[in-house]
Amino acid sequence: MSSDIFGGLFGTPARGKKSGSLFAKDDPVILTHDDVRDYNEDNILPQTPETLAKIREWLQPTGYDDDSSEYKKHLSFHLDGTGDWLLSSLRYHTWHDGSDNGLLWIRGIPGSGKSVLAASLIHRLLQEDVPVLYFFFRQTIESNHEPVAALRDWLAQVLKFSPPLQLRMKRILDQNRSLDSVSIDGFWSYLRIALAQLPKAYCVVDALDEMDQTEQTQSFLKTLAELGQSSYSKLKIVMTSRPLAIIEKPLRNAKFVSIRLEEDKVDRDIAVYVQDRLSTSSIPEEYHVVIQRAVPGNANGLFLYAKLAIDSFLRPEASIQQVLKNLPSNLDIMYRDILQEHATRSGMSQDIQILVMQWVTHAGRPLRLLEIAEIINTTQGSKTSLNLKDTKELVRAACGPLLEILPNETICVVHHSLTEFLTGSTTDPKTRNFPILEYGATHNLLAAQCLSYLLSRCLDEVQLQPRKLSFRPAHECPAVVNHDKRWLAAPFLKYAALNWHHHVRKAESAGFDQTAIRRLLNRLLDGENLLKWGALARVWRNYVDATPLLTAIDLGLVDFTRILLERPEEINDIDDAKTHSWALPRAARLGHHRIVDLLLEYGKDVNAFDSFFMPRQILSYGI
Structure with a gap:
């Protein structure tokens, strides 16, 4: 898949438009008594690095800061100059600078760039040198769709700032307690121990709509909102989600600042993104103006649509006039057309293409390219007659830009809305023309x-x-x-x-x-x-x-x-x-x-x- 960027808060890493230098491993940080004094009124001594490592291992956090993490991935997609309208808005400053509003809720439709915006906000807030807790909910990642997973990540992230929390967690280790023996309320209580000592902290949680929707979820949202309005330090919370009633209901009585990713504002960012992609492309300049009109016009506030549309213009054999003529009217039709096109181009049968998508969307954890290639070779070898190396290339080409292959060769869908299309939860049966993954x-x-x-x-x-x-x-x-x-x-x-x-x-x-x-x-x-x-x-x-x-x-x-x-x-x-x-x-x-x-x-x-x-x-x- 092209290393060009995903979405209008999206840019091209190769051109040096990353938001900072977070892609190199951070140097080790040694905390002294002075470093934690402001967070530690009881003067509890920090635990040793060995003990902290054991606590983190016990917490089993996700790889939240890995190079292939959701944070790093979406931060790499951010394009300078996009999203500035939100940061300069009165509502953002009311949340960020005021003392009465600790909760900011950013809402937008699927594919409007919420996750890239969340990642860029995390990076921006980290520059203030205060603790920033974050989590990206993902239904397609086994470790990222339960509320308790967010709490374990937040505890791992705040641990180095809070000797009282370190001491409490060490006592749990000394008792040889298992992770499963701690209830979600227990994890909340541990987090409060840390927050009570912090003079200021941020918490960014992306895609609340991709949490498992259970009774525990409703309780999680209520507790999160309460923390954003409580006297526990100066915690400021950013939440992103679709505008869904299931998210709004538990927050009904909460006081929060709301920002919607409105189509007209997002379309301006999409125009910046399209111009950036065209400026480095091989597309003749005579077509730039018409493409700059057509793509944002059809995108309807969806960066993902814009990204996939530009990709279609950049195919080596693409006819600019034909692509312009056939631009899909919505994202679901875009998905359908791309799947059909790449099945034809790769020579892969639809059965095997569907099998690839089943593994990517329903596996218990993200699978590597080699893993999917081997299971296809083992179970479908009579249909492909390919060696493992060739099957890997076939999997790469099976779904084109709809599958993203990370640097460690882990495969994931380009966006959760693709999973919804494949499982039939969003599409009109009249226009679908692609099997539903039951x-x-x-x-x-x-x-x-x-x-x-x-x-x-x-x-x-x-x-x-x-x-x-x-x-x-x-x-x-x-x-x-x-x-x-x-x-x-x-x-x-x-x-x-x-x-x-x-x-x-x-x-x-x-x-x-x-x-x-x-x-x-x-x-x-x-x-x-x-x-x-x-x-x-x-x-x-x-x-x-x-x-x-x-x-x-x-x-x-x-x-x-x-x-x-x-x-x-x-x-x-x-x-x-x-x-x-x-x-x-x-x-x-x-x-x-x-x-x-x-x-x-x-x-x-x-x-x-x-x-x-x-x-x-x-x-x-x-x-």
């Missing part, structure tokens, strides 16, 4: 491909270490010879081994028929395959856990648990007096309510022993 069917297909991949000789090369314990060998954990090197043996192995069950559960939750998956699970969760996969994925504590039924319960596989419960040999195995990992308490402890119901239906004892060989009523787990 949720249940897609996850079922991806689960089947992961399982087929594991069963296609991948596990044959996995070697288990011999058991070492002579006393109570059942309590030894199965292990793989050269475990870490084994991941490197096949590019897609790690994803398939660690994520197939997530896709199975999602397909199940959508009510998709599991007949084909059952056949694959009968092969994987049995005998040597079960031991090798379980040891590779490290899903057990010891050998007594390595049974099909216990594994299905651990993974929350409702349908397959039911199938196993119909087999007498599984019931006998799990009720063996030598086994202390009992099925019913295990399912209850993991919160798998539907499996608990199944086990009770099949006659399991409510008073069964738990996994620590202690009598435990199932009701005590809150079931």
Whole structure:
């Protein structure tokens, strides 16, 4: 994909229009007592760098400051001279300079440049040398769509400024608590510890509409708004989102400054962007004026439309007159035309193009180009007859500018609105003319491909270490010879081994028929395959856990648990007096309510022993 820029707050990095030098790794920062004195009225000593590193590791933040992060990516797209109207507006200064308005809500339609604006604001606010917390919600990134993920990132970002927070987090580490043991309210309380000590701080949160929409989300928004209006330091918050009722409702009683990315103002920025792209292009100057009129005129305030339109003019074989004549009337038609065009140009069948988009939009984490190429070669090899290198190039060309390939070769969609187009949530059926990626069917297909991949000789090369314990060998954990090197043996192995069950559960939750998956699970969760996969994925504590039924319960596989419960040999195995990992308490402890119901239906004892060989009523787990 072209390294030119995404969107009208978007520029071309190669021309030196980045907003600063943040693309080099920051030098290490050593904080002294004087550095934190203003943030630390109780004079609590900072923790050691080693302790801070352990706390950050425990928090499991996203790669928020990596070169491939959403922040760095969108900051690189910012074009000087765009967005200045917002920064000079009275409403922005009311929020930034005043003491009565701690909450700024920037609203705009999909593709209007909100994320680029958010990234440029983060960079601008960082120049004030005060803590700036930030998070980019993304439905297409597994780690970026839950509210608790934002809180963990914010704690990691503010940690170095707050010795009181450091001390509190160290105590949690000393208690050997797991991350899952802390509620979202607990994370909010830790954040308040830091904010209470800070004389000033900013928080920028992008794309609130891409959060998981649950009861927890509503609570998150209310708490965020309260912090922006509370006496906790001088915290100023910037939020961006689409103008949706589901976001507006929990903020109804909040006091905030609102700025809309209105079409006329955004169109002026789009004109700057189009002029910038044309000035460095090979397009003859005689066409510049007509393109400068046509693109902003059709963009209707969408930088993304402008970016894709200019890309179409810059194709080597493009006819300027023909592109002008066929400029789509909206973004959905643009998506449809680009997908059809690139399927034809690349020689890729629509089936494989759709498969690429299914992996990009529904994978549990962003996949690398090599990973997608290998799974296509493994499962679709008879249709492509290509080697791995050629398949990588085919994937690159499959969807043209609609897929973005980051420097580490991770692939993502160019914008969340493309995911909405593909899943059918925004398009008019009359103009669509492209298959809808159904949720249940897609996850079922991806689960089947992961399982087929594991069963296609991948596990044959996995070697288990011999058991070492002579006393109570059942309590030894199965292990793989050269475990870490084994991941490197096949590019897609790690994803398939660690994520197939997530896709199975999602397909199940959508009510998709599991007949084909059952056949694959009968092969994987049995005998040597079960031991090798379980040891590779490290899903057990010891050998007594390595049974099909216990594994299905651990993974929350409702349908397959039911199938196993119909087999007498599984019931006998799990009720063996030598086994202390009992099925019913295990399912209850993991919160798998539907499996608990199944086990009770099949006659399991409510008073069964738990996994620590202690009598435990199932009701005590809150079931």
